[in-house]
Amino acid sequence: MAIEITSRSLFKGRPSKSAPYEEIQPSPSVSRRKSIPRFQSARAVTQLMRRNFSSRAPELSGGQAIILSVPKSGRTWVRTFVCAYFCKRYAREFTLEPERYGEPGIPRLIFSHDCFEHRTKGDLWDRIRGKYLVPKKELRRAKIILLVRDPRDCFVSLYVQMTRRDRGAPTEFKRKTVSDLLRGKKFGVRAIIKTMNAWLIEFSGRDDFTIIRYESLREFPAENFRILLAVLGETTPDMSIFHGALDFSQFDNMQKLEAAGAFDSKILRPGDARDPESFKVRRGKIGGYREYLSAEDQEYAAHALTKLDSRFGY
Numbered sequence: 347m348a349i350e351i352t353s354r355s356l357f358k359g360r361p362s363k364s365a366p367y368e369e370i371q372p373s374p375s376v377s378r379r380k381s382i383p384r385f386q387s388a389r390a391v392t393q394l395m396r397r398n399f400s401s402r403a404p405e406l407s408g409g410q411a412i413i414l415s416v417p418k419s420g421r422t423w424v425r426t427f428v429c430a431y432f433c434k435r436y437a438r439e440f441t442l443e444p445e446r447y448g449e450p451g452i453p454r455l456i457f458s459h460d461c462f463e464h465r466t467k468g469d470l471w472d473r474i475r476g477k478y479l480v481p482k483k484e485l486r487r488a489k490i491i492l493l494v495r496d497p498r499d500c501f502v503s504l505y506v507q508m509t510r511r512d513r514g515a516p517t518e519f520k521r522k523t524v525s526d527l528l529r530g531k532k533f534g535v536r537a538i539i540k541t542m543n544a545w546l547i548e549f550s551g552r553d554d555f556t557i558i559r560y561e562s563l564r565e566f567p568a569e570n571f572r573i574l575l576a577v578l579g580e581t582t583p584d585m586s587i588f589h590g591a592l593d594f595s596q597f598d599n600m601q602k603l604e605a606a607g608a609f610d611s612k613i614l615r616p617g618d619a620r621d622p623e624s625f626k627v628r629r630g631k632i633g634g635y636r637e638y639l640s641a642e643d644q645e646y647a648a649h650a651l652t653k654l655d656s657r658f659g660y
Contacts, residue, residue, distance in 0.1 A: 395464075396485070398476035406480045409456035411578060414480075414545060415493040416462050416538050418503035420560040424493060425457060426600060427571055428578070431591035435584060440594075453578050456480065456488070462541045466532050489577065490549050495560035496660050497538040498635040498647045504533060505638070525643050535647050539654045546655050559659065561632050567592060 398406065415421045425442060432452045433440045445454040463478035472478070505527055509520050519527075528534050549555045556577055563570050571592065575583050593599070639647060654660055 395476070396479055396482040398479045398481045400472070400475045400477040402477050403481055406456055406458055407484050408454055409484065409488050410453040411489040411491055412456045412458065412480055412485065413491045413493055414458055414460050416495070416497070416500050416541055417459055418500045418507065419493050419495040420563065421457055421493060423595060423597070423600070424558075424563070424574070425455075427591050427595035428455065428574070430594040431575065431580075431583070431587060434587045434590060435580075455578075456484070461544060462538075465537070465541075485549075489554045489556065490552065491556045491558060491574075491577065492545055492549065493558050493560065494542060494658055496632070496635075497535050497542065497651065497654065498639070498644075499632065500538050501528060501533075501535045501647070502635040502638045508533070524638055525640065528639065528643055528647065535650045536653070539650060542658065543653070543655050546657065550657075557658075564632060 413421070413424070429442050429444050430440055432449075433444050436444075436447065436449045436452060438444065438447050438449070444452045458478070458480050460478065460480050464473060464476065468477055502524070505524055522530075529536075531537060558570070558574065568589075572583060572588065575581075575588075635647070636644065651660060
C-alpha cells in the first residue's frame with residue numbers, strides 16, 4: 347500500500363465517484379496518469395535538481411517525518427495541534443519547536459514548502475544551491491506527508507497574506523489585482539497545481555507516503571488527527587491530552603494566541619492586529635475563494651483545476 351492514510355479514510359464525507367482516491371498506488375497505470383500528461387517527466391526533473399548545499403540544509407534534515415505543502419494549506423493548524431499534543435504529553439511548555447526539549451518520544455518534524463519556495467523565494471544563487479529544497483537523502487530516509495488543500499483556496503489565502511500581511515512584498519506586487527495574480531506564473535493557481543502534481547509523481551510510489559486533505563481534517567478533525575498521530579508513531583494517544591490539543595488548536599483560540607504574541611515565532615504574528623485579514627491564522631474557510639474571485643476568475647480557476655491530478659479529489 348502506497349500511503350498509510352488513504353484519501354478515502356481521510357474524507358469521511360465521502361468523495362464523489364469521479365474522485366478515485368484509492369488510485370494512489372505504486373506504479374500507477376498509464377490510464378491513471380492520463381490526468382497529468384504534462385508532468386510525466388516531473389519525477390526525473392525534481393530528482394535532478396534535488397540538492398541543498400546551503401547553510402539551511404541542517405534545518406531541513408534529521409526529521410522523523412517531512413510534511414510538505416503549498417503555502418496556506420493549513421500547515422500552521424496541523425503543526426499547532428501536533429506540538430500541543432506532544433508538549434502536553436511530556437509535560438512541557440507549548441512551543442512550535444518541541445524537539446528542542448530533547449525528549450525521545452517527541453518526533454522531530456520537518457515542515458517545508460520545498461519546490462514551491464524553490465521557485466518563488468530568494469535569488470538565483472539561492473536556487474543554484476537549493477536553499478529551500480529538502481535534501482534528497484532526507485526524503486529517502488524519512489516518512490513523507492503531503493498536506494493538500496483546494497488550490498483555489500490556497501491561492502486566495504496566499505494573495506491576502508502577500509497583499510495584507512507581508513510587509514516585505516514588493517509595492518508593484520501589492521498594486522496588482524487578484525485577477526492578475528491568479529494568472530501569474532509565479533504565485534498563480536497554475537503554479538500551485540504544477541507543484542502538487544510534481545510532488546504526487548515524485549512520491550506516490552512509496553510505501554511511506556501519506557496524503558492529508560485539509561478539507562477532511564476540517565470535517566472530521568478528531569478522527570483524522572488521531573490517524574495522523576498514528577503515522578507519527580503515537581498509535582495509542584492519551585485521549586484527554588488529545589482532546590485538549592484539539593481545543594487548543596481551534597481557529598478562534600489560535601487567533602487569540604497570535605494576537606497576544608503567544609507563538610514563539612515571528613512569522614506567527616499579525617501584520618496589523620486591527621486587521622483580521624492580516625493574521626497568519628485567518629479563517630480557514632472551505633470554498634472561501636468564491637468571496638474573492640469574480641465569476642470570470644472562478645471560471646479560469648476551474649479550467650486550471652482540470653490539470654490537477656484527479657487523485658487529489660478536487
